[in-house]
Amino acid sequence: MKAVIMAGGEGTRLRPLTCNRPKPMVPIVNKPVMEHIIELLKKHNLKEIAVTLQYMPELVKEYFQDGRDFGVNMRYYVENSPLGTAGSVKNAENFLDDTFIVISGDALTDIDLSSAIEFHFKNKSMATLVLKRVDIPLEYGVVVTDESGRITRFLEKPSWGEVFSDTANTGIYILSPQVLTYFNRDEAFDFSKDLFPILLKEGKPMYGYVTNDYWCDIGDLKAYRQAHMDVLEGRVRVNIPGEEISEGIWVESEAEIEEDASVLPPCVIGRGSRIKKGTVIGSHSVIGNFNIIEKRSGIKRSIVWNNCIIDKNVQLRGGIVCNKIHIGENVSAFENSVIGDDTVIKENASVKPNVKIWPNKMIDAGTEVNSNLVWGSKFTRVIFGNRGISGEINVDITPEYASKLGAAYGSVFRKGSRIAISCDGSPSAHMLKISLGAGLLSSGVEVLDLGKLLLPMARSAIRFYKIDGGIHINTASEDRAKLFVDFLDLNGSNIDRGMERKIENAFAREDFNRCEGDCIEEIKYIPDYGTFYLRNILNSIKSKQMKYRIAVNSNSELITGTMKELLSEAGCMVDTMSLRLINTRTSSRSMPSSHVRFFTKNIKLKKLDLGVSIEDTCEKMMLVDDKGRIVTEDMFIALISIIFFKSTLGGTVVVPISASHIVEKIAGENKGKVVRTKTSQQDIMKKILGDEIKEEMLDQFTMHFDAIACLIKILDFMTVNNYRLSELVDMIPGFHMAKREVECPWNAKGKVIRQIIQGENFEKIETLEGVKIYQDGGWVLVLPDAERPVCRVISESYSAEFAEELSAIYVNKIREISRG
Structure with a gap:
């Protein structure tokens, strides 16, 4: 007699265990659950086996090969698209030339198959279903039989109102090959939903064999844990790998348990694993193969798969640890937690109860993981980069993540504080702005939506309306999936590192202020600040008319549109372009240097007065003078220093420690002073504005962090003093x-x-x-x-x-x- 193992299960409810393997390959006491099924079939002399596959079929084939090593003969039949339980078995029709048994590859059982087969032949049945009485039958097909065992009624996955029996369908069937003639090859067809109702309607002999033996459908993580408990407690008869060195303790070859390590029954220690001094392996624990468990760790009621390193003083309580995981010193993981393959958890981190971590994650030192970690590659206390937060939309930065971020930011302010939100207008940025706003509102702060703005406009609005802080979201023009989130203080500067740490701590601990429902206010909308901002720039111009011919390059339509409107009103003629030159924020060239040469040559050929290329956030720009010379970042610092000193004799400029020392030379020639600061945006902003904003320092802030206003100031200075840009560039000393x-x-x-x-x-x-x-x-x-x-x-x-x-x-x- 032949057997069919249905092994196409994806196991979505078992994730993250099944992220990198099909459900039948999930281990129960260090063997794939399907291996236990093969051993059961072999025990009952069912050695000719067909295996139906769909999800990750190669992993099953690779492990079992032709079955010879397991004492059976196996053939594989792969579905290219889902065909249902019966449809998948139909693929093996040529192999199934006599009565056969169908069994699931992802259930754990010790059912007496020989008795079930004998029952089938005794009753001359066409289809025999192996049945089991269960307490809660909602996840199974329920079946009613008469006194002889003949099936009279069944229903697949009923609601409580439909439950008419506690006798569940185990998915183990003994079938005549005749049943395969009821449907066609490549037709989606299911045994319980489609075939059995037909047989019942036609009055074909169909029986139910009720068993009292063990059967567990490994359908979810709770069932997976329970299956291990049942094996260790002896409630199911399966072959546990290894030698039982004392009652209830199984240890495989090459495993090493050092002196002063405690191993409490029942438990299993896999091949090649090392349990070091002072470690306690508590009862109902399963340790897989080639794991290293360092000194003074405690593992209780937990399942550890293969090739893991568990450092000193790690405490696991009722968790599941998958393959190739490194857990650092002093880490704790609590009840029902699951840690996916290839994850690194650094020292002093904590994984809270019921948290699931998907594969390939990095958990930073000291982090408290208190919610499921599915997307992204890293869960860390440090969520801020060199400035703000950056990431991929719906991967690193999801709406849920943004809502938590808003709640964390709002929680560092007093109740009733006013926080502005704005974005560049892209759909993804707008979506996250809504989520951030919801999080902010939940913390009891007042939210002002500034709408669609460029980042320098948002900074200006915060100062103008005297707002306590703000968040601006910007999309990368070259990669619309990439976002940048800037957090701003009451001066419109990026928040300092101390404030970032407060937000990170609140975010990691989910230590949010939550106001009562009747205290939540509506978001207040402030439209058209961008218009006021542009008008304010125009009103600040000292010269009456600027008649420059300018090439403006940007990948952002919002920036080119804004610049064209502003420069045209100031009297300039504007030629717009959208070449991909350089991303100032990432300092990486996105297109060949030929595009830069085209931009500079275009300015010379058209005899334009200057060119300007503005990056996505509208803070930084690259200038090209009328001779086609590029003003590099270091030259630009010198250029705005010359303009500042000539406008404010004896003034002070702030530059990063990395800037050229020609700035000191320029300062000396103009009786000025240079203050050096760290290179981060926050440090430069803080040094320029300080705690009290002064007008001349605000101008300097604008020159560094507002490309629109900065360009107008340069053009205004050139007009008033009758300079061409090339003449200003010539004033920069060589360096x-x-x-x-x-x-x-x-x-x-x-x-x-x-x-x-x-x-x-x-x-x-x-x-x-x-x-x-x-x-x-x-x-x-x-x-x-x-x-x-x-x-x-x-x-x-x-x-x-x-x-x-x-x-x-x-x-x-x-x-x-x-x-x-």
Whole structure:
């Protein structure tokens, strides 16, 4: 007699266990559940087996091969599209030339199949269903039989109102090959929904064999855990791998249990696993193959699969740990938690009860994971990058994530504070703005929706309306799935690191302020601030008429439209383009340099006065003068310093520590002063605006972080003083800088800086950020990157060659130290 194992189950209710494997390959006491079924079939001399497959079929084939190693002969039949239980078996019709048994590959059972087969032949049945009495039959087909066992009625997955029996269909059938003639090949057809009602209606002999043996459908995570408990308690007769070294403790070959480690029955220790000193493996635990469980860890009522590293003092309580997981020191995971394949949980983290973590995640040190982690690659306390938050829409940043983020931000303010929200108008940014607004409202703050604005406009609106803070969402023009979220303070600056940490802590702990329902206010809409902002810029112009011919490049229609409207009203002639030149925010070229050359040549050929290319957030811009020369980022800092000092004699400019020292030379020529700050946007903003906004410093803030207003200020200065842009560029003293990046692992960054500082005798050294070394008339700055495992090396000297040589020396030093 032959058998069919139905092994096409996807197991959606078992996720994340089934993210990387089909349901029949999920292990029960260190064997795929389907292997237990094969052993049961073999026990009853059913060795000719057909296997129907659909979801991840290769994993099943790869494991069982032709079945020879398991003492059976196996053939595989793969569905290209779902055909139902009967439709999948129809694929094996040529193989099934006599009475056969159908059994699920994803249930655990020790049913006496020989008795069921004997019952089938005794009653000359066409179809015999193996039945089991269950307490709650809602997830199964219920069946009624008469005194002889003949089926009189059944219903698939009834509601409580439809329940007429507690006798459930186990999905194990003994069938005559004649049943396969009732439907066609490649036809979607189900045994219980389609075939059995036909047989019942035609009065064909169909019987139910009621068993008292063990049967468990591994349908969800609760059933999966219970199946393990039942095996360990001896309620089901299956072969547990390993030798029973003492009552209730099974240990496989090559496993090592060190002295002073406690193993309490019942439990299973898999092949090659190491249990180290002071560790307690509690009762009802299953440890898979090749795991390393370090000292003083405690594992109770938990299931650990294969190839995991569990560091010192880890506490697992009633959880499931899948394959190839690294759990750091002092981590705790509680009841009913599930950790998916290839996940890393760093030290001191905590996984709360009932939390499911999908595969390939990174959980940062000290993080408390209190909700399911499905999307993205990382769950971390640190959610802010170099500035704000960035990520992929509906992957890293979902509406649920945004709502929690809004609640976390609102929770750091007093009740009744006013928070503005705005976005660039893209559908995805608008969707997340709604979610952020909902989260903010739930925390009891007042929300003002500024609508569709550019980021500099949002900053200006916050200052103008005296709002306590704000959130602006911007979409990357080159990748509409990528979003940037900026969090702003009452000055319109990006919030400082201290505020970011408060938000991260509130977000990680879900420690949100929640106001009562009658305290939640409606969102207040403030339309048309953009119009007021542009009018305000025009009103600030000192010159009567600007008659410049300008090329404006941006990938954002909102930016090009706004710039064209503003410049045209100021008297300029505008030529708009949408070349992909450079993304200032990511500092990565998105298109070949030929597009840059086209832009610069276009300005010369058309004899335009200047060109400007504006990045997505409308904060930074690249200028090209009337001679076609590009004003680089370092030249731009010098350019706005010249304009500022000539407009405000004896003033103070703020520049990052990485900027060229020609700014000091320009300051000296104009009796000015230079203040150096760290390189992050927040630090520059904070240093410029401080706690009290001064008019001249607000102008400087605008020049750094508002491309629209900055361009108008440059044009106005040029008009009033009768300069061309090329003449201003000529005023910039010559300088030579080199910039390199070098790989440096996270754990080596501190060592790199320390060893460089402790190195040779230098003329002068600064440690405001990273380390800045002065030597041989030049300087070099070694700056560990905050978001990537690299160090940036920036140098300046009297010649381009020596600047390159300086940077190369320190790139090599970083490599030596980090690899040392």
